[in-house]
Amino acid sequence: MENIIEISHVTKDYGRGRGVFDVNFFVREGETLGFLGPNGAGKTTTIRQLMGFIRPDSGKLSVMGRDCFKEADKIHALVGYLPGEIAFIDSMSGMDFIRFVADIKKMNGLGRAQELIEMFELHASGKLKKMSKGMKQKIGIVCAFMNPDTQVYILDEPSSGLDPVMQNRFIDLVLNEKKQGKTILMSSHMFEEIERTCDRAAIIREGKIVAVEEMEKLQAGRQKMMEVTFASSDMAKAFAGEIHGAQYTEGARKVSAKVGKELDTFVKKAGRYTVTDWNVQTQSLEEFFLHFYGGEEGKV
Ligand SMILES: Nc1ncnc2c1ncn2[C@@H]1O[C@H](COP(=O)(O)OP(=O)(O)OP(=O)(O)O)[C@@H](O)[C@H]1O
Structure with a gap:
């Protein structure tokens, strides 16, 4: 063209x-x-x-x-x-x-x-x-x-x-x-x-x-905030242990994590347990730009 x-x-x-x-x-x-x-x-x-x-x-x-x-x-x-x-x-x-x-x-x-x-x-x-x-x-x-x-x-x-x-x-x-x-x-x-x-x-x-x-x-480069609820707190704890940077509170059934390129691995790992709810929030393009281009020069 x-x-x-x-x-x-x-x-x-x-x-x-x-x-x-x-x-x-x-x-x-x-x-x-x-x-x-x-x-x-x-x-x-x-x-x-x-x-x-x-x-x-x-x-x-x-x-x-x-x-x-x-x-x-x-x-x-x-x-x-x-x-x-x-x-x-x-x-x-x-x-x-x-x-x-x-x-x-x-x-x-x-x-x-x-x-x-x-x-x-x-x-x-x-x-x-x-x-x-x-x-x-x-x-x-x-x-x-x-x-x-x-x-x-x-x-x-x-x-x-x-x-x-x-x-x-x-x-x-x-x-x-x-x-x-x-x-x-x-x-x-x-x-x-x-x-x-x-x-x-x-x-x-x-x-x-x-x-x-x-x-x-x-x-595709934008991160997603995942919030996954499992059938039991044991499952949530075990899953949180497998995910780098996961947020998990002892005794809760919910696990949150920011997921970027490793989406497929995240989904497959969660799928080994019983999932009862799943929420996804995609980072806005604005947040993405601020994250990647808002810092010091030479970061890109
Ligand atoms: N005629 C001019 N003389 C001196 N400086 C100028 C002149 N025109 C623009 N500038 C400066 O050049 C820089 C770029 O300005 P420009 O208006 O192109 O930005 P912009 O990306 O369009 O911003 P905005 O989103 O605010 O419209 C600014 O620092 C501005 O002050």
Whole structure:
């Protein structure tokens, strides 16, 4: 599969350790890639370079083979872009702004705008200056997705400011685009959103990419908290003795343990006794990242 978005050895140094440094990753055709990292890690700086708004100090960025800085106009026409913070013209109504963006995109008409307005229950006729953050975000989403011919999306924290119902609608929208083979790069703080939509995730910390992983691999690496109840306390005690790090209280029938890769061994060992109940809690992706990438540099 061809790489639609390529970022190779990109550095933008703002001084005092701020910026992005030797950033390297790509997004394949038809892939959805999640771009994750804490506040100030460099997600927006990377995305703004992809849109040609900032020139990298060194390195190269391209979308569909076009240089992002030199051919910024073509990139703007090609990409469905949702900025982290949208610069609105406050005197316009929401609808005026949508029309204005459709003109910039050289669209004939408003494409799918009406469908998206309904999907996100947006009242677009009001003035932008009177709109809440969530309503403005919905306008941004309509503008990014309204051209049905768009093949590539670059989205900076797309669901920020949306309530949970609308966040779910946004996930449905992304999954639908994905089904049509579109290529998507999106930054997010919402782990659930990334988990439900992305094929891979690139993780950035302090301006450097610390990991680019298949989502499945990230999910498989997550620990599970197992809580197994046995028919007798003797069984629970004997089982706890076989499991490294198991939590067991004398006389109880319940054993808890964190289980990672050794899941199969754990299940088979438990199966030698009579199990009366079994609870599993999977570590959230957020906890997983904090565990693996939250520590000192060089830990990854
Ligand atoms: N124009 C600029 N001049 C100086 N420093 C900047 C500039 N733009 C960004 N930075 C700094 O570069 C670093 C990366 O910022 P960036 O906005 O890319 O992070 P982010 O990952 O998008 O964070 P957030 O999740 O908070 O949006 C931060 O330390 C920020 O203060």
